[in-house]
Amino acid sequence: MPFAKKITLFLMDGSPEGRISCELSNWNGKAYRLPKSSIRECSDRPELDNPGVYILFGRSDTVDNEGLAYIGEADGIRKRLLQHVEQKDFWNDAIVFISKDSNLNKAHIKYIENSLYEAAREIGRYQLENSNTPTRPTISEPDTAEMEEFIAQIKLLIGTLGYKIFEPLISKKNPQQRETFYIQAVRGADGQGVKSADGFIVLKNSIMASSVIRSFTEKYQLLRDKLLTDKIVVPSEQGLRFTKDFLFSSPSTAASIIMGRCANGLSEWKTKDGRILKALDSE
Template identity: 55%
Template sequence: MNIFGKTIKIFLIDGEPNGRLTCELSNWTGKAFKIPRNKIKISANRPELENTGVYILFGKSSDDKDLAYIGEGEEIYKRIVQQVSGKDFWNDAIVFVSKDENLNKAHIKYLENRLYEIAKKVNRYNLNNSNIPTKSSISESDQAEMEEFIENIKLLTNTLGYKIFEELIHENQTIEEQISNTFYIRAARGADAQGQVTNEGFVVLKNSEISDSVTSSLNQSIINFRQRLINEGKIISNNNKLIFTEDYLFSSPSTAAAIVMGRSANGLTEWKLSDGRILKSVEI
């Protein structure tokens, strides 16, 4: 698969990195705005925000979990102003409009539904939407254009620091990529896990089995982490085995290995490819 570079133009409207900004992608008719909640009021004079578009609100829940709301509006600024009084969890809004004003109501309803579906599947953020957005019926050609629009939304949202649409493990990996980047731990007390190195850390894959007990010397913080994963349903007991219910991102391969093995572990030497090579030898 050929990977081509892309040019993204970011303009700091207020001249500061934490203020308002616009984000544009070369050869794309769309445009993104990132607007902090406390800058919504002074954004009324932005003509682009009078257009039809979709938006995402980002913040934290009461238990400090990442939380987002995905919505749409025919006059996007007015809709976001309503959300200032309607929802208090969010601190930043990212708005997507079309520079050629080519998005209609059916388009943005389609975009809203698809973005919701993708965010729900990726499962990095809890969603504040009380209902699943209705998916509009559009022509095959319009659908193709909107799917391309969505890919650019995903790219810019990730570039702006929000991984709400970013899969932990990309589904379009080739067989060769999977083989060369899938590491294994098969150890005592039932551990039988698979994982992959990513740009963000080390991901233990869904259905990986972890040890059914921990050693007495294991660091208490790891024991607490393991128990939290069980309490949150990330790890469940199934047929007398403890398994991951989803792909899970760890900050390091050693933390991942300790959780899987139930003991202190050096992930650089414990995680191995199918041919026996350790992670450390592959990275160097």
């Protein structure tokens, strides 16, 4: 059974829209949420000149407004973030993690960077803007145990600050996801999915319609093309198959992409016994 946690948030600028520091009881780390517009003001925080890891967050301009993230490390966090202000355009917020006792060395932060990158890539909620996979250094067994604990606290605080980059799409603890919904339609459409607080998740191995009707909207066509370009959907013997669970913004968007025509997901997604999603929501 997980223990209760005490987390302290401090509004450094007196506003929830400004800089926020975040501390967890009995942890030697500290987190900061720093808006891009406030990075130049951080000269008053000498601890941000220490080694640490950071994640930049933003949104794409594509039709699905996809979440974007960049995971990095630096010997001096503030200096690196100032470089990103000039060189990277996509991000709006940075989440920074440092050690309060200055106990993180270069190997430690490289280990954390690699672990966070691999976890975020596996979960797939955000498109990662890293051009290369961060390298994973070899560290001692005691250091590995210490860093794994540090990483677990990072994941907890990231979620607390409102970013689900390390939260699996499918969770057995989520009561919404105990019911699976189905679509079977013309042109090979054969989808399975579950509800999500963030929209609707189409499950791995679902089959997308092989073609679309003439009146299919440009918005959905662009999203369909992107799924194919990113190899989230690939040709297979069964048809156009999803290679992973994928989160759509709504049940209707998910149904429209699966069926190749504009559709109302509340009535198209059904349980095995024929109940529509809208009816279950009403219950």
